[in-house]
Amino acid sequence: MSYTLYGFAMSSCTQRIRSILNYKKIPYTQVSVNFLKKEQMTEEYKKIHPRQIIPALVTPEGHSLIESLAIAEYLEEVHPEKPILPQNRIQRAQVRAIAEYINSSIQTFQHLGIQQYINTHSEKKLEWKDQWTHWNMLGISNLEKSISRTRGRFSVGDQLTLADIMIYCQVDSAMTRFNLDFGQYHNIMNIYYNVNNIKEIEQSRAIYQKDYPK
Numbered sequence: 001m002s003y004t005l006y007g008f009a010m011s012s013c014t015q016r017i018r019s020i021l022n023y024k025k026i027p028y029t030q031v032s033v034n035f036l037k038k039e040q041m042t043e044e045y046k047k048i049h050p051r052q053i054i055p056a057l058v059t060p061e062g063h064s065l066i067e068s069l070a071i072a073e074y075l076e077e078v079h080p081e082k083p084i085l086p087q088n089r090i091q092r093a094q095v096r097a098i099a100e101y102i103n104s105s106i107q108t109f110q111h112l113g114i115q116q117y118i119n120t121h122s123e124k125k126l127e128w129k130d131q132w133t134h135w136n137m138l139g140i141s142n143l144e145k146s147i148s149r150t151r152g153r154f155s156v157g158d159q160l161t162l163a164d165i166m167i168y169c170q171v172d173s174a175m176t177r178f179n180l181d182f183g184q185y186h187n188i189m190n191i192y193y194n195v196n197n198i199k200e201i202e203q204s205r206a207i208y209q210k211d212y213p214k
Contacts, residue, residue: 002027006048007055008035009209012173013068014055018209019165020075022200024082028057032211069103072162084162094156098147098163102170106139137180143167144185155191160198168195172205 005021005028007014021028033039033054040052048064049056057065057074065071076085086092147167152158155167171192174180182189196202206212 001060004058009206009212015169019204
């Protein structure tokens with residue numbers, strides 16, 4: 001038996017889990033839940049994720065796991081091969097801090113609900129989009145400064161970690177979906193390209209998934 005990943009190609013949170021599963025070579029199947037078509041709002045999916053958001057990961061034993069960071073930690077504990085958290089406790093804390101910052105202070109601005117809310121208020125759409133871009137890029141700027149203190153080849157030292165996967169998926173989504181320019185953020189882009197050289201993670205990109213909108 002294998003895992004079942006419920007998500008969507010354009011979801012950066014789904015991409016995080018897909019990247020980890022591929023990197024660790026954990027068998028899984030994907031079930032597309034297209035949030036553009038509101039497929040997450042079905043009663044069937046509600047049984048898997050009570051809050052009806054993505055992703056969700058169903059274990060071989062039938063347990064439904066939700067929230068991408070919690071899922072990532074679970075996979076690391078159950079499948080420690082090719083670790084994504086360092087053995088060193090200080091470095092592990094640094095990785096978790098980067099991951100949490102991306103999750104709570106950057107990714108939230110790309111959440112579908114926020115995008116839909118902006119797009120349905122035409123009278124303030126341009127003003128809100130300017131503010132959205134400002135706060136999103138401020139988060140990226142702060143991340144750039146933060147990882148300058150810890151990075152080697154990757155964000156914390158020279159080994160791939162959860163923090164790098166989070167950075168990669170966030171940047172990939174921002175460039176693909178929102179056409180944001182990261183050229184001035186040299187630390188972030190160096191990490192992005194180093195992660196992109198890892199085939200298992202590069203193949204996890206949204207554009208390579210069967211449910212990516214054409």
